[in-house]
Amino acid sequence: MRTVVRVWVLFFLLASIGYAQADMKSLAKRGRAIQDIVFCGHMGRETEGGPLDQADLQKVLHRAEDGVAGCQMLLARWYEMGERVSVDHERAWLWYSEAAVEEPRALVALGRMTELGRGRPASSAAALHYYRQAAEAGVPIGQVALGRMYANGSGVTRDPRTAAEWYRKAAARWSDEAWAELDLLEDRYEIFTAEEKQSDWRRWIDLLWARSRSRFQGAKELRGYSQNRSALLQLEYKKGASRPEVTTLNSSGDVAFDQIVMAIASRIEMPAPPIYAVNRPSMIVQLPVTSQPEVPAPVTSE
Helix, strand or coil: CHHHHHHHHHHHHHHHHHHHHHHHHHHHHHHHHHHHHHHHHCHHHHCCCCCCCHHHHHHHHHHHHCCCHHHHHHHHHHHHHCCCCCCCHHHHHHHHHHHCCCCCHHHHHHHHHHHHCCCCCCCHHHHHHHHHHHHHCCCHHHHHHHHHHHHHCCCCCCCHHHHHHHHHHHHHCCCHHHHHHHHHHHHHHCCCCHHHHHHHHHHHHHHHHHHHHHHHHCCHHHCCCCCCCEEEEEEEEECCCCCCEEEEEECCCCHHHHHHHHHHHCCCCCCCCCCCCCCCCEEEEEEEEECCCCCCCCEECC
16 A cells, blocks of 8 residues: 555656646746747837847847747848848748748738739739738738728729728727728728718727827826816817827816826827818817826717
8 A cells, every 4th residue: 555655646746847847848938938029029129220230130040040930020121121231032031931920910021022022023913912811810000901902903903992991990900000091092982981980980089098098097297196186178180190289178277287188188199080071171079187097088079
């Protein structure tokens, strides 16, 4: 009996060690993945304009060869655009292709390169194929690119209605570019129904609310207010302007507070408002603001 117990104890000890080793490997793998994201994927790398030096290029190359999609995307862009390396569209194409296995945004890059004839013969039909794959994977820039192909009749029969469908899918994912394309599409074809315009308006207002909450909840200037303050602002977004003109409709009674919230509101950048009419050059909304974390939903002011 003791022998059996010892065997079972030994079995559980070995199993526990095995599980612990597996957990450690899993944690190490996740740690390496986070390091790779930070090294190749953080926003700073998007504005560096290429590798910092030869050692940096080699580090990105090694991670790309290890299958890190973010590093493959970064390396491909450097070669496509010639960012501190010689332009090499063939290499760029190959690295985008590798990245596309895990990163659907790479499909947009392949579509762009194909459309422009970089690394492969120019082909609108082939570009359409890549854009469609990215769009169906839920990539907003792919959805905008596919919509533009339908709007212009590139590689496919011109179809403004289908273009609008893809633009709206991208707009639902908060793509500012999609809103601009919707505006251009309606100006060009005047095809939107009253229901569609109303739906676009509601989605735009939802986006404004989300961005307003983000701006005000993260505002350091409001943290010193222990007592509640509230004001009603009017924001006017004109066609072609991303920031609003702000006025105070109802003051909080605190001049300093009013000035702070007006300054914050003036920095709320938005895409082109769904005006869709020459005789209505701007979108006017009323935005209630308080010194508390929650920001009430904005409402239109005709």
